[in-house]
Amino acid sequence: MSDETEFVPWDSGCSWYLARHGETDWNRERRIQGQSDTSLNAKGRRQAALLGMRLAEIDFSAVYSSDLSRTMQTAQLVAADKSEAIVPTPELREIDYGEWEGLTFAEAEARDPEGFAERMTRQNAEYTPPGGESTYQLVDRVRQFHSRVRPLHLSGENILVVGHGGSMLSLLICLLGMPVEYVLRFRMNPTGLSIVRTFSDAGVLELWNDTSHLTTDLKE
Numbered sequence: 001m002s003d004e005t006e007f008v009p010w011d012s013g014c015s016w017y018l019a020r021h022g023e024t025d026w027n028r029e030r031r032i033q034g035q036s037d038t039s040l041n042a043k044g045r046r047q048a049a050l051l052g053m054r055l056a057e058i059d060f061s062a063v064y065s066s067d068l069s070r071t072m073q074t075a076q077l078v079a080a081d082k083s084e085a086i087v088p089t090p091e092l093r094e095i096d097y098g099e100w101e102g103l104t105f106a107e108a109e110a111r112d113p114e115g116f117a118e119r120m121t122r123q124n125a126e127y128t129p130p131g132g133e134s135t136y137q138l139v140d141r142v143r144q145f146h147s148r149v150r151p152l153h154l155s156g157e158n159i160l161v162v163g164h165g166g167s168m169l170s171l172l173i174c175l176l177g178m179p180v181e182y183v184l185r186f187r188m189n190p191t192g193l194s195i196v197r198t199f200s201d202a203g204v205l206e207l208w209n210d211t212s213h214l215t216t217d218l219k220e
Contacts, residue, residue, distance in 0.1 A: 012155045012199070013155055014155055014159065014198050015159070015195060016197070018161050018194040018195070018196065019163075020164060020165055020168055020191060020192050021071045021163070022043070022051075022070070023040065023044035024039060025041050026038050030104050031102060032101050032104070033097075034095060034132065035093050037068050039069045040070050040074065045077060047190055048073065048074040050191070052078040052079070054193070055078060055160070059158060061158060062153065063085055064086075064087045064160070065089060066094070066162065067093065071163055072088060092145060093167060095135065096132040098128075098132030099132070101132075112129075125183065138170055139170045141170075142174060143170070143174050166183070169184075172205075175198055189209055191214065192209035193207065194209055
């Protein structure tokens with residue numbers, strides 16, 4: 001090892017806690033939500049509360065959330081003692097599905113089978129649903145948040161970000177420096193927790209889509 005090489009200890013870096021919102025009725029009904037402003041249902045509120053219990057001992061120096069109701073409600077339940085510090089962030093909204101929003105996945109596929117296949121099956125990051133936005137546009141939007149906020153937080157800080165499946169996957173690839181096309185190769189469940197530790201010019205995935213906090217309900 002060169003004397004000029006600086007050793008970076010693994011316990012340094014900034015820890016980013018990424019969480020998807022809790023369940024909504026549209027999730028249960030398998031409806032496409034996108035940027036439609038739906039709210040958590042009773043199960044979703046319980047999921048968020050359980051995630052909050054799991055993270056209760058973590059000292060977050062900042063909390064960012066998509067400004068849609070289901071994410072803000074989740075963030076408020078997860079970071080109850082810091083609810084006044086939550087930063088509503090439109091850049092973290094879900095991908096805009098345009099005319100598909102409000103339809104079930106089956107209805108969207110029946111109405112637009114070729115477009116549905118391009119987005120959902122072929123995972124074409126350039127495809128744009130009618131009146132919506134493409135995966136590339138989604139990632140560009142989230143990248144603006146990443147580029148603005150990441151430099152603000154230093155080694156040793158814990159940052160909580162609450163968003164949607166699409167926006168959290170987009171943030172993941174921004175933090176890890178991965179290609180845009182990788183967005184559709186991951187999945188996040190309601191209140192799934194992921195942790196990325198970032199250094200000056202790199203990121204390490206430490207936890208992905210963990211929902212062990214939800215097993216509490218199974219034990220009761």
